[in-house]
Each structure stands twice: as structure tokens, then as C-alpha cells.
Amino acid sequence: MKSEAPGQELEHKMKLEQKQELEQKLKEKMELEQEKAAREKEGEEEQVKRETSGKEGGRKEREEREKSAERGMREEKENRQAKEGKKETSDKKEKKMKLSLPTEELMGSGHLACQGCGATLAMRYVLKALGQKTALCIPACCWSVIDGPFPYSSLDVPIFHCAFETAAASAAGLKAGLEMVGDSETTVVAWAGDGGTFDIGIQALSGAAERNDDIIYVCYDNEAYMNTGIQRSSATPYGAWTTTTPVKHFKNRPKKDIDAIMAAHRIPYLATASVGYPEDLYKKTKKAKDISGTRFLHIYAPCPTGWKARPEDTVKLARMVVQNCIFPLYEVEFGEKYTINIRPREKKPIVDYLRLQGRFHHLTEEHVRMIQEEVDRNWERLLRRAEA
Amino acid sequence: MKKVIMGNHALSWGAQLSRAQVIAAYPITPQTQVVELLSEMCASGELKAKFIKVESEHSAMAACIAASLAGARTFTATSAQGLTLMHELLHWASGGRLPVVMGNINRAMAPGWSIWTDQNDSLSQRDTGWIQFYCASNQEVLDTVIQAFRVSEALLIPSMVILDAFALSHTYEVVDIPDQDKVDSYLPAFNPPVRLTPADPHAFGGLTSPEHYFELRYKLQKDMEKVPQLIEETGREYERLFGRYLGQVEDYRCDDAELIFVSSGTAGYTARVAVDELREAGIKAGNLRVKVFRPFPFDKVRQILGRAKKVAVVDRNISYGHHGIFYQEVKSALYGRANGATVLGFVTGLGGRDMTPEAFKEIAEVALARDRAEEDILWIGVKR
Numbered sequence: 001m002k003s004e005a006p007g008q009e010l011e012h013k014m015k016l017e018q019k020q021e022l023e024q025k026l027k028e029k030m031e032l033e034q035e036k037a038a039r040e041k042e043g044e045e046e047q048v049k050r051e052t053s054g055k056e057g058g059r060k061e062r063e064e065r066e067k068s069a070e071r072g073m074r075e076e077k078e079n080r081q082a083k084e085g086k087k088e089t090s091d092k093k094e095k096k097m098k099l100s101l102p103t104e105e106l107m108g109s110g111h112l113a114c115q116g117c118g119a120t121l122a123m124r125y126v127l128k129a130l131g132q133k134t135a136l137c138i139p140a141c142c143w144s145v146i147d148g149p150f151p152y153s154s155l156d157v158p159i160f161h162c163a164f165e166t167a168a169a170s171a172a173g174l175k176a177g178l179e180m181v182g183d184s185e186t187t188v189v190a191w192a193g194d195g196g197t198f199d200i201g202i203q204a205l206s207g208a209a210e211r212n213d214d215i216i217y218v219c220y221d222n223e224a225y226m227n228t229g230i231q232r233s234s235a236t237p238y239g240a241w242t243t244t245t246p247v248k249h250f251k252n253r254p255k256k257d258i259d260a261i262m263a264a265h266r267i268p269y270l271a272t273a274s275v276g277y278p279e280d281l282y283k284k285t286k287k288a289k290d291i292s293g294t295r296f297l298h299i300y301a302p303c304p305t306g307w308k309a310r311p312e313d314t315v316k317l318a319r320m321v322v323q324n325c326i327f328p329l330y331e332v333e334f335g336e337k338y339t340i341n342i343r344p345r346e347k348k349p350i351v352d353y354l355r356l357q358g359r360f361h362h363l364t365e366e367h368v369r370m371i372q373e374e375v376d377r378n379w380e381r382l383l384r385r386a387e388a
Numbered sequence: 389m390k391k392v393i394m395g396n397h398a399l400s401w402g403a404q405l406s407r408a409q410v411i412a413a414y415p416i417t418p419q420t421q422v423v424e425l426l427s428e429m430c431a432s433g434e435l436k437a438k439f440i441k442v443e444s445e446h447s448a449m450a451a452c453i454a455a456s457l458a459g460a461r462t463f464t465a466t467s468a469q470g471l472t473l474m475h476e477l478l479h480w481a482s483g484g485r486l487p488v489v490m491g492n493i494n495r496a497m498a499p500g501w502s503i504w505t506d507q508n509d510s511l512s513q514r515d516t517g518w519i520q521f522y523c524a525s526n527q528e529v530l531d532t533v534i535q536a537f538r539v540s541e542a543l544l545i546p547s548m549v550i551l552d553a554f555a556l557s558h559t560y561e562v563v564d565i566p567d568q569d570k571v572d573s574y575l576p577a578f579n580p581p582v583r584l585t586p587a588d589p590h591a592f593g594g595l596t597s598p599e600h601y602f603e604l605r606y607k608l609q610k611d612m613e614k615v616p617q618l619i620e621e622t623g624r625e626y627e628r629l630f631g632r633y634l635g636q637v638e639d640y641r642c643d644d645a646e647l648i649f650v651s652s653g654t655a656g657y658t659a660r661v662a663v664d665e666l667r668e669a670g671i672k673a674g675n676l677r678v679k680v681f682r683p684f685p686f687d688k689v690r691q692i693l694g695r696a697k698k699v700a701v702v703d704r705n706i707s708y709g710h711h712g713i714f715y716q717e718v719k720s721a722l723y724g725r726a727n728g729a730t731v732l733g734f735v736t737g738l739g740g741r742d743m744t745p746e747a748f749k750e751i752a753e754v755a756l757a758r759d760r761a762e763e764d765i766l767w768i769g770v771k772r
Contacts, residue, residue: 133586137454150600153591158584160457161593163480166450169442173412173451174584176438177458180409186586204450207443 016080023077071355100279102128111154113146116311118301118318120146121275122220123155123191126297129285130216132157134187135178137171139201140164141193142227142303143220165200167192168208171215187216187289194221194235198256209265212293216285219258219296222303230306237326238374239367241359242306250362254374259332262296266335270296273329276318280329280341300327308358317356324348325379330386338386350375389565395556396421398526398563399465399491399549402533404435405571406489408463409578412440412451414470417503418553419493422465445470449477449488456486457592459583461537465491467553468509469498475513478546482517482608484593487540487547487578489533490518494653495553496739504740505553507653507705511681511713517608519547519615520682522652526561528634528679531626534566535634538575538622543611553740555654566630574629612683619680636685638677641667642692645674647755650693650701650718652678655743659702662748673752678714689721698730700755702748704737711735711764732761736768 106127113120119142127134134157138144144161148154162170171190178186190208192201197219205217224242225231232242234256245251262270269291273281281299288295302318304311321327322342329341350372354360363371393401399422403411411430413423429435438455442448445466452462466474471492481488492510496502510520521536523529529551536547551557584592596604619636627633640660642648647666651659656677666673676692678685693699699722703712710716715733722731734751737743747768754766 132589135584135586145595147591147594149595149597150591153589153594155591156589158586158589159591159594160454160584161591162454163450163476165446166477169412169447169450170454172440172442173410173454173462174458176410176412176440176451177455177460177462178585180438180455180460181458181583183458183585203443204447207447210443211441213440 020077023074027074101125101282104128106132106134106156108154108156110152111146111148113142114303114305114311116302116304116309116314117142117146118222118275118303118314119143119193119220121278121314122218122281122299122301125275125278125281126189126218126285126299127155127157129282130187130189130289133185134189135160135174136189136191137162137167137174138191139167139170139196140227141196142222143191143193145227164196166204167196167201168204168213168215168217171217172208172211172213175214188214190215190217192217192219193225193227194219194223195225195233197221198234198258202261206261206265209262209267209294209296212267214292214294216288216295216297218299220299220301222301222306223255224303224306226303226306237371239354239360239363239371241308241362247362259296259298262298263332263335265294267294267296268292269331269333270298271329271331272298272300272327274300274318274322274327275302276300276315276320277322277329277342284331306359308361309356313356317353320348320353320356324350324353324375326350326353326375328379328382330382338382338388340382340386347376347379389567390562391565392560393526393563394421394558394560395523395526395529395551396493396558397425398529399533399551400425400429401563401565402530402549403463403489403491404429405530405566405568406463406534406537406575407461407572407577408435408437408489409460410438410440410452410455410462411464412442412448412455412462413464414442414445414448414466416445416467416470418495418557419465419467419470419491421557422491426463445473446477449474449481449490452488452490453477453481453484453486456481456488457484457584459578459580459585461541461578462486462488463490464488465493467493468495471509471513472497475516478513478516478518480593481546483604485544485608487537487544487580489536489540489546490548491529491533492548492550493553493557494550502739503553505555505653505704506738506740507550507703507713508738510548510550511705511707513548514682514713517545517612518682519545519612519680521547521549521680522656522678523549523551523556524638524652524654524657524677524679526556526559526563527632529556530563530565531630531632531634534571534575535619535622535626537578539615539618541578541580542618542622543614544580545608545611545615550653552654564630570629574626615683616680616685616687634679636678636680637688637692638675638679639692640675640677642674642676642696644672645696646672647698647700647752648674648676648693648696649748649751650676650678650689650699650714652681652714653704655702655704655737658743658745659748662745662752665745666749666752671752671756681714681717684717684721686721689718690725693718693722693729694725694727696729698732698755698758700732700734700751702734702736702743702751704743706735706738706765715764730755730759730761732758732766733764734766734768741769
């Protein structure tokens with residue numbers, strides 16, 4: 001966290017102006033094309049349908065994406081302009097502000113993640129909370145690669161790279177082994193993606209949870225098999241494009257409710273978290289660290305590559321998803337006590353969130369409406385559980 | 389201390405005496421008694437170990453691998469469907485250089501469901517880089533578990549100790565259970581050169597490019613090649629302490645034999661009965677019982693079979709599209725060194741079909757009538 005020197009501030013302002021100029025030019029171009037498109041669509045329904053999938057590409061798709069990107073950029077510009085006035089005073093504030101997360105890094109640079117990878121944010125914050133006396137079991141997933149190839153590793157904690165299905169079983173075995181050789185302090189963590197948790201790893205996870213094995217299971221959820229090239233998993237949300245759910249056969253099943261499944265195991269602690277709310281994630285991880293038995297953290301981690309979103313939108317998406325109640329932040333203790341951590345005063349419409357991701361661009365208004373209904377239903381159900 | 393125990397319990401006693409520290413196991417007929425006794429031993433404190441009651445064999449091997457990486461001595465047991473479910477992870481244990489020791493009850497693979505013995509389950513794992521011991525008595529089972537830990541931990545290669553379903557697993561025999569102190573002097577605590585610990589953080593088993601992978605596998609093979617000598621050396625040490633020698637093979641009356649059976653498991657003991665009866669009938673028979681199948685005992689096989697005129701390899705298994713598996717391996721070991729011996733391959737006893745001394749005598753008859761191997765599979769006992 002650095003505050004900017006005066007010279008840097010000016011440079012920043014100049015770059016901002018240049019960007020604003022570009023934005024203006026782009027806006028004008030877009031508006032021209034929009035008028036043309038509107039004329040072409042005269043007499044038809046006002047729906048935007050995607051003919052081609054994400055991979056197939058095409059001029060039309062690119063135009064659509066630029067349009068929605070433009071909308072997003074305009075929003076950002078407005079927000080930024082509003083903050084401009086406050087910027088100088090907030091800079092001064094930063095210098096005096098107490099940092100809410102430790103500065104020590106257990107994750108180094110030089111790792112292999114994509115730009116804007118949410119999974120790296122998740123790892124960084126979780127390790128800050130757990131500290132160096134941690135051992136990770138990482139099954140096949142993006143993080144098997146992100147950490148770096150042999151003989152390198154970007155983490156300052158030991159990692160057991162384990163077989164795909166085995167994150168929870170390996171963690172249970174590792175914990176038992178460490179205890180038998182005299183180490184009962186090291187926190188053993190299974191660190192898996194959604195594929196290795198919701199699908200192929202669910203048996204081992206259920207087994208460990210039923211036995212209440214003394215491990216923390218962290219699932220970083222980027223909502224598809226990203227490491228193998230964006231194939232659908234049972235964590236993929238309804239409506240999403242993936243390489244195995246192309247636009248004409250988009251994913252037509254809802255996201256599996258892994259948190260309800262884990263709650264049914266009555267484990268001492270489970271929580272959802274988002275990389276857009278690092279302090280909440282940090283707090284929950286710290287809380288989990290001090291509990292014995294099986295603890296489960298479900299972390300929402302955007303993947304710009306797989307979602308066809310902009311890398312710079314990762315944090316934004318990770319905040320929107322909580323604000324629109326698609327991915328509420330809550331905790332469950334022993335499957336009974338529900339605590340909702342953030343109750344948005346007004347639920348943001350999901351369409352703003354969907355629009356920022358190319359994987360949803362083919363959806364019609366009808367689809368969006370259906371999804372909104374489901375989100376509403378899920379939120380109401382969660383509220384009832386929290387009240388009970 | 390002498391006890392009358394079943395083969396399965398000999399495995400449990402072996403693990404207990406070896407002071408296994410982490411056991412992760414899942415029940416399957418006919419292995420269940422192994423883990424039941426181990427559970428009791430853990431509960432009573434006789435065995436100071438953590439017993440993870442996993443929800444499948446795949447998780448059992450996964451947990452053992454991870455526990456071994458932490459530096460703990462690990463044990464598990466399974467059979468047939470359970471063993472094959474572990475297949476992916478068998479590669480993981482050997483590739484990861486983790487000395488897990490596992491008991492496997494040889495049981496025929498489904499479908500149809502069978503709980504009776506043949507060797508296809510363990511033999512179809514022969515390429516996974518595990519040491520394979522085939523036992524023919526409960527005493528041998530117990531002794532082999534202890535020696536397996538010794539050999540495995542010295543060379544960081546996992547082992548499986550194999551016994552026939554029911555013919556050995558559920559058969560009661562007198563077993564001399566060694567003193568704990570003596571076993572401790574033979575088998576010290578597991579002390580791996582590298583273990584997973586935050587005190588010295590490393591990533592184990594990560595992305596390995598063609599630049600590095602080849603040498604890792606080369607090393608595994610090179611260490612496998614050291615196993616025969618280590619088995620001999622530690623076997624002699626065990627003999628000095630306990631009076632029993634394991635070795636890689638059992639040579640029964642092969643010295644002047646003209647016809648030698650090659651067998652394994654309990655069939656290897658049945659063969660001895662047939663050898664004696666044949667000898668009484670004037671036929672110079674002998675039996676070579678293979679106790680260590682991986683690494684294959686090339687030297688012993690060549691040395692012992694080199695003198696025979698006829699070799700009858702008796703397989704209680706088959707590699708479909710090829711021949712009996714011991715037959716393939718014996719033939720390849722003798723290639724260019726057979727000294728003119730006729731090597732014949734017999735397949736019998738699949739799915740637990742009983743193998744009797746009469747069957748061996750029938751095999752002898754067929755073998756003696758042939759000067760060349762015209763068929764690569766001579767089926768014995770198939771109902772036609």
C-alpha cells in the first residue's frame with residue numbers, strides 16, 4: 001500500500017485524460033454502429049441473441065462485447081469522476097489507515113496465473129490468515145499449475161500435489177501422518193477447485209466431513225473446469241457458456257448447492273467467502289483455523305479467461321455477486337446456526353453482473369428473468385434459515 | 389509365542405509388530421478380518437496408530453500416501469475390486485517414492501462377482517512399480533510384512549504382500565509370533581530422507597516437464613534393481629534373528645529335476661505334494677515357487693531352471709490376448725539361456741477352481757508328452 005508522490009499524481013492524471021479521450025472516441029464509434037444495428041432490427045423483437053459461441057468468435061460477438069464493455073467503462077468513469085474530488089483527501093487518509101491484513105506474504109510473484117485470476121487472491125488472503133505452519137494438499141486444478149513447475153514453487157508453505165479425487169482424503173492422511181510424527185500444530189488444508197470439490201472430489205470430501213477429520217477444506221470456485229480449458233462442472237451456474245455447454249446447449253442445470261451438502265454433514269464450521277471481500281475472507285479463515293474438525297470454506301473466485309470477462313473486473317465481479325445475492329456471504333455452524341454476513345439493503349439487479357461476462361451474453365431477457373427468480377428464491381430460503 | 393491364526397490375522401500381526409502408525413482401510417471380502425483385528429489393536433492400545441475409516445479404497449491409498457509423505461509408517465489391505473480401484477494411486481505411491489506396505493488378498497475380478505482366488509487382480513498391477521510378494525503360509529505372511537517394511541523403507545518403494553483368498557486368508561495355521569523387541573531390532577523407526585514439513589517447505593509431485601520426468605523414473609527402476617540383493621541380505625538377517633528365511637524363491641527338489649513346475653501362492657505348496665508323488669513314481673520332478681514376482685527374480689529363475697529338461701509354468705491367472713503371466717515372464721527370463729529346456733505354459737484354477745495334486749500330475753503328464761511347446765496355453769480343468 002503506497003501513497004503517490006506529487007509527480008506520480010500528475011502522471012496519473014495525464015494518463016487518465018488520455019484514457020478519457022480514447023473512451024470518448026470509442027463511444028462515438030459505438031453510437032454510430034448502434035444506430036446502424038437499431039435500423040437493421042426495425043420490426044424485430046428487441047432481443048440480443050448470440051449466434052456464435054465464445055470460442056467461435058465473430059464480428060457480431062466482438063461488437064456485443066465492446067458494447068457491454070463500453071457500458072461498464074462508462075459506469076466506471078462516472079464512479080471515478082465522483083471519487084476524483086475525494087481522491088486527494090483519501091490518499092492522505094491511507095497514510096494513517098491501519099492495515100486490516102498482515103503485510104507478510106507467503107505467496108510470491110512469478111507464479112503462472114492468468115491476468116486477473118481470482119484464485120490467486122484467494123490463496124494469498126487465506127495464507128495470510130493461516131500463517132507459515134500450514135501444509136496444502138492440492139489436487140489437479142489451476143493451482144497445480146499456478147504454483148509453478150518443478151523445481152519451482154511460489155508458496156512458502158509445503159504442498160502435496162495429489163490425485164484429482166483425493167484432496168480431502170489426502171489432507172486427512174497428511175494430518176494423521178503429521179500427528180503421528182509429533183506435529184499437531186501444522187494446519188492441514190485441502191485446496192481444490194470447484195471440479196475437484198463438487199464433482200470428482202465429493203466422495204472423499206463427504207467421507208472426511210462425516211468422520212469430522214481435522215482439516216480445512218478450501219474450495220476456490222471459478223465455476224468450471226478451468227485448468228483443462230473451461231469445461232462445465234456442477235458448479236457452473238445456470239445459463240453459462242462453457243466449452244462443453246456451447247451457446248445452443250448452455251448449462252441448463254442450476255449450480256449445485258455444495259454449502260447445503262456440507263451443512264448436512266453437520267461439520268463444526270463452514271463459510272462462503274469472496275475475493276472481493278478480503279477482510280471477511282481473512283476473518284473467516286482465522287476463525288476456521290482455531291476450530292477442530294472439518295471446516296469448509298467456499299470462496300468465489302472469478303476467472304476472466306473462462307468467463308470471458310475483463311481481468312480488471314475480477315474484484316468488481318466478486319463484489320457484485322454478493323451485492324446481488326447470487327453468492328451470499330454466510331456461515332453455518334454444526335449445520336444448524338446460520339449467520340448471514342452481508343445483507344444488501346437493496347439487491348442489485350443481476351443483469352449488470354451478467355453483462356460483464358461473455359459467458360452470459362447469449363441469454364435472453366426470459367433467461368435473465370428465470371435466473372433472477374431463482375436467485376430471489378435462494379436468498380429467501382437463506383434468510384429463513386438464518387432466522388430459524 | 390505360537391498362535392493358531394488365520395492368514396488375514398497374520399497380516400494384522402505383521403502390521404502391529406511393525407508398529408504401523410497410520411492405517412487407512414476399507415472393508416472387502418475376504419480382507420475384512422485384517423482390518424477388524426487392526427481396529428481392535430488400535431482401540432486397545434496394542435497398536436499406537438491412527439486408523440482412518442475411509443469411504444473407499446481409492447481414499448484408503450490416498451490417505452496412506454499422504455501419511456507416508458509426512459514421515460509416518462503406513463499400512464493398508466484390500467482385494468480385487470478394491471485393489472483395482474486403487475490402481476491410479478499405486479502409480480502415485482511408487483512414483484512418489486513412498487514405502488506404503490499393503491496386504492492384498494488375491495481374489496478373482498468381477499464380473500461375475502467372485503470371492504474365490506486367482507491372481508489377476510495383483511498381477512494386473514505388475515507395471516505400477518510395487519514390490520510384489522506371494523505367500524504360501526500364514527507364517528510367511530507375517531514374516532513378509534515385517535521384511536517388506538524393511539526393504540520398502542530402505543529403497544523407498546512400496547510393497548504388496550499377497551495371499552490367496554480363503555485358501556490362505558481364512559485358513560488357520562500355527563504361526564510363531566515374534567517378540568516385539570526382536571522385531572524392533574530388525575525394523576527401526578521409519579526415517580525418510582525427505583518428508584513434508586513446514587519447517588522446510590517444498591512442493592511434492594508438481595508439474596514435471598520432459599526435462600525432468602525421465603530421470604525420476606530411471607531412478608525408480610535403478611532402485612528396484614537393488615531389491616533382490618536387499619531381500620537376500622535382510623532375509624539372512626531375519627533368519628539369524630527368527631530362524632526363518634524368506635528369499636525370492638523356494639527351490640523344492642529342483643537340484644536334479646528333469647521336470648520343474650513353476651508355481652506361486654498356495655498352489656506352490658500343493659505342487660510339492662505332487663512332486664513327492666511323482667518322485668515316488670520315478671519321475672524326477674521339482675517345484676520352483678516364486679515368492680517375489682516384482683522385481684522378477686531373473687537370476688534365481690535362470691539358475692534353477694537352467695538345469696531342467698522340461699519347465700511347466702502353472703498360472704492361476706491369464707493376460708487376455710497373451711498367455712499366463714508367470715509363463716510370459718519365465719520365458720522371457722530364459723530367452724537365450726534355456727539350455728534347450730522346453731518351457732510350457734498351463735492355465736488353471738481361475739475364479740477359485742480348486743488346484744489339486746492330481747491337477748499337477750496331469751500337468752506333468754502333458755509336459756512329459758511334449759518335446760516342444762506347440763500351444764502357448766495348455767488349459768487344465770476347463771469343462772468342455
